[in-house]
Amino acid sequence: xxxxxxxxxxxxxxxxxxxxxxQNSPMEICILGxxxxxxxxDRIVEGEVVNGRKVAAQRIKQAPPPKSCQxxxxxxxxxxxxxxxxxxxxxxxxxGEGDGFMRDGGMIAFVIENRRVRFEINxxxxxxxxxxxxxxxLNVAKSIQ
Amino acid sequence: MLTFRDTPIKQKLMIIxxxxxxxxxxxxxxxxxxxxxxxxxxYLERDLSALARIIADNSTxxxxxxxxxxxAETLAALxxxxxxxxACVYRADGTMLAKYARPGASAGCLPPTRQDELRFSGxxxxxxxxxxxxxxxxxxxVLLYDLNEIGExxxxxxxxxxxVLLASSLLALLLSSKLGAVIANPxxxxxxxxxxxxxxxxxxxxxxxxxxxxxxxxxxxxxxxxAGIQSRDGNLRTALRDREEALRDAEKARExxxxxxxxxxxxxFTATPGGEGEYYNxxxxxxxxxxxxxxxxxxxxxxxxxxxxxxxxxxxxxxxETGEPFLAQQRVRRADGVYRWHLxxxxxxxxxxxxxxxxxxxxxxxxxxxxxxxxLRQANENLQTFAYSxxxxxxxxxxxxxxxxxxxxxxxxxxxxxxxxxxxxFLTEGGRRxxxxxxxxxxxxxxxxxxxxxxxxxxAAALRHxxxxxxxxxxxxxxxxxxxxxxxxxxxxSHLQQVFQNLVGxxxxxxxxxxxxxxxxxxxxxxxxxFSVQDNGIGIDPQYKEKIFGVFKRLYRGQKYSGTxxxxxxxxxxxxxYGGRIWVESASGEGATFYFTVPEHAERFRSTxx
Numbered sequence: 001x002x003x004x005x006x007x008x009x010x011x012x013x014x015x016x017x018x019x020x021x022x023q024n025s026p027m028e029i030c031i032l033g034x035x036x037x038x039x040x041x042d043r044i045v046e047g048e049v050v051n052g053r054k055v056a057a058q059r060i061k062q063a064p065p066p067k068s069c070q071x072x073x074x075x076x077x078x079x080x081x082x083x084x085x086x087x088x089x090x091x092x093x094x095x096g097e098g099d100g101f102m103r104d105g106g107m108i109a110f111v112i113e114n115r116r117v118r119f120e121i122n123x124x125x126x127x128x129x130x131x132x133x134x135x136x137x138l139n140v141a142k143s144i145q
Numbered sequence: 146m147l148t149f150r151d152t153p154i155k156q157k158l159m160i161i162x163x164x165x166x167x168x169x170x171x172x173x174x175x176x177x178x179x180x181x182x183x184x185x186x187x188y189l190e191r192d193l194s195a196l197a198r199i200i201a202d203n204s205t206x207x208x209x210x211x212x213x214x215x216x217a218e219t220l221a222a223l224x225x226x227x228x229x230x231x232a233c234v235y236r237a238d239g240t241m242l243a244k245y246a247r248p249g250a251s252a253g254c255l256p257p258t259r260q261d262e263l264r265f266s267g268x269x270x271x272x273x274x275x276x277x278x279x280x281x282x283x284x285x286x287v288l289l290y291d292l293n294e295i296g297e298x299x300x301x302x303x304x305x306x307x308x309v310l311l312a313s314s315l316l317a318l319l320l321s322s323k324l325g326a327v328i329a330n331p332x333x334x335x336x337x338x339x340x341x342x343x344x345x346x347x348x349x350x351x352x353x354x355x356x357x358x359x360x361x362x363x364x365x366x367x368x369x370x371x372a373g374i375q376s377r378d379g380n381l382r383t384a385l386r387d388r389e390e391a392l393r394d395a396e397k398a399r400e401x402x403x404x405x406x407x408x409x410x411x412x413x414f415t416a417t418p419g420g421e422g423e424y425y426n427x428x429x430x431x432x433x434x435x436x437x438x439x440x441x442x443x444x445x446x447x448x449x450x451x452x453x454x455x456x457x458x459x460x461x462x463x464x465x466e467t468g469e470p471f472l473a474q475q476r477v478r479r480a481d482g483v484y485r486w487h488l489x490x491x492x493x494x495x496x497x498x499x500x501x502x503x504x505x506x507x508x509x510x511x512x513x514x515x516x517x518x519x520x521l522r523q524a525n526e527n528l529q530t531f532a533y534s535x536x537x538x539x540x541x542x543x544x545x546x547x548x549x550x551x552x553x554x555x556x557x558x559x560x561x562x563x564x565x566x567x568x569x570x571f572l573t574e575g576g577r578r579x580x581x582x583x584x585x586x587x588x589x590x591x592x593x594x595x596x597x598x599x600x601x602x603x604x605a606a607a608l609r610h611x612x613x614x615x616x617x618x619x620x621x622x623x624x625x626x627x628x629x630x631x632x633x634x635x636x637x638x639s640h641l642q643q644v645f646q647n648l649v650g651x652x653x654x655x656x657x658x659x660x661x662x663x664x665x666x667x668x669x670x671x672x673x674x675x676f677s678v679q680d681n682g683i684g685i686d687p688q689y690k691e692k693i694f695g696v697f698k699r700l701y702r703g704q705k706y707s708g709t710x711x712x713x714x715x716x717x718x719x720x721x722x723y724g725g726r727i728w729v730e731s732a733s734g735e736g737a738t739f740y741f742t743v744p745e746h747a748e749r750f751r752s753t754x755x
Binding site: 004 | 203205207209210211215278279
């Protein structure tokens with residue numbers, strides 16, 4: 001479910017063209033740390049096109065360089081999350097899990113509520129990174145900081 | 146029950162205006178409502194599909210992140226639409242994500258369809274809208290919208306239209322009663338005038354002109370017509386009055402005539418132009434003892450003497466045919482059966498065109514007169530007979546006296562002395578004169594008797610005989626007697642000779658110192674011959690013109706003009722016996738001309754000699 005959410009975030013977020021590597025660069029969803037989605041994510045993004053860009057998923061071991069990832073999912077396995085986040089350039093939507101991710105400066109954090117996946121949003125962090133979140137996304141969010 | 150045809154124009158106008166207004170408004174209302182309903186459906190469709198798109202758009206995130214709560218919240222915004230019954234958001238797999246139902250709504254969500262649709266159904270307007278995100282269908286939004294709004298709207302419109310209808314009808318009513326008066330008032334004015342005229346017969350009534358349109362023209366024509374009728378009515382009344390007056394006058398005249406007729410001693414009658422008796426006055430009824438019914442028409446045949454009937458009928462028919470006055474003497478039977486002589490006269494009364502309008506006649510009782518005449522005639526005849534026989538019987542002794550006095554004179558002349566001779570002379574002279582007198586008297590009485598052997602006689606021959614009788618006297622007087630060509634006349638020759646002899650004798654007798662000149666002539670004049678005997682004698686003073694024809698009337702007594710004074714009387718008697726006339730024209734000292742006429746025809750002489 002969270003994999004689907006990751007893909008769906010791409011549809012409610014606006015990036016400026018400058019945050020992509022090239023004109024036709026795909027929209028990269030990067031997984032940092034232990035991949036909780038497995039092949040599910042790959043299946044989901046297969047064939048998806050958002051704003052004229054293909055969606056792709058990749059697993060990374062360390063903080064990505066600028067413009068290589070548009071969405072960065074930080075898995076629970078990562079320890080020093082705040083350091084990773086601080087080192088990121090603008091234009092990367094950061095998604096993590098648990099309330100701690102928010103405290104660490106993450107933008108969207110998955111939380112489980114009544115056995116359902118929900119998410120919280122740190123709008124200030126997103127704005128600082130030059131990412132515009134759709135108001136609809138904000139509506140769906142459990143809470144907004 | 147009054148049908149529309151019979152209702153007054155004012156009401157008719159009102160009804161027409163109201164009906165027109167109502168129909169127009171109703172049609173307009175229905176049109177508006179229908180059109181609005183059509184428009185409203187379109188509007189509803191557009192509105193709902195836009196709404197659906199917005200909701201779908203707003204639901205993308207909720208579907209994407211499988212958030213029923215947010216989806217429900219989004220749907221809850223539809224509360225603002227009270228006619229939205231249900232709204233459901235389905236996931237792409239057809240499961241329901243969120244549902245909204247109007248409070249109190251029992252209906253469940255309609256199932257999603259693969260295709261977008263907008264469909265009116267019994268339940269309402271169903272909208273099925275795909276929720277699309279990034280070109281991918283991620284769910285479906287299904288809305289059910291009830292159509293009560295349309296009904297409400299129509300109801301509202303209906304009420305509005307009804308209100309407008311009522312208001313405009315009221316306005317139309319007010320306007321029509323005001324404006325209708327513009328047409329209805331002149332018409333009812335006209336109708337009132339016409340009713341008044343036909344009701345009272347008063348043609349002086351005039352309709353008031355209230356407008357200058359066709360109705361005004363109608364009123365003008367109507368008034369002109371009334372004026373025409375009024376004047377004709379007036380003329381008719383005048384004519385009727387004149388006629389009544391004329392009838393009254395005629396009745397008065399008739400009454401006057403009747404009164405006059407009833408007051409007259411004569412028997413008055415009137416007859417139709419065809420000769421049938423119409424009116425007989427009281428005197429008739431009283432005299433004849435017959436009723437008016439019996440006398441009327443040709444009832445006079447009942448009372449006339451049978452001998453007078455035939456000539457009366459003939460003469461009356463001739464008068465009726467020619468229009469000439471009717472005159473007859475007839476015997477009329479009295480109630481007691483006695484016939485009395487009456488003089489009947491009748492004259493035709495003619496009208497202005499000259500045609501006979503009626504006959505008016507009278508019968509006058511002339512019985513006494515007739516009897517007197519008869520007595521007189523009888524007495525006259527007796528007298529004549531006596532005179533004739535007397536003079537005839539006297540002739541013999543007188544002749545004896547004359548003859549024997551002559552014999553005495555001749556034989557015993559010498560025996561008588563002077564006195565005796567003188568006495569004898571007187572005797573002889575007296576006897577001669579007496580004989581002459583007797584002769585003349587005899588002639589006079591003979592003159593009254595028409596010679597039974599009267600034929601046509603040559604008057605010239607009669608004159609010649611008379612002149613030869615007078616030959617001695619003519620010669621003694623050295624007179625000159627001349628005459629023209631003389632005609633044949635119907636007369637006794639001895640009578641005509643007697644007339645000539647007397648007239649020429651007189652002319653010779655009453656002569657002047659001059660030589661007597663006597664001329665006899667005759668001219669034909671109005672169905673008679675007029676003879677004239679002209680002399681140059683002493684003439685006659687005009688004052689004695691009539692007197693000289695009397696018996697024994699002599700203007701000159703004594704020796705100068707001897708005579709018996711019977712001559713002219715004889716002439717008159719003879720001439721009148723034959724229906725003629727005798728007269729003289731003269732002046733003293735200028736001679737005299739004696740005229741006498743002899744009727745040409747024996748017929749005429751006979752008829753007047755009755």
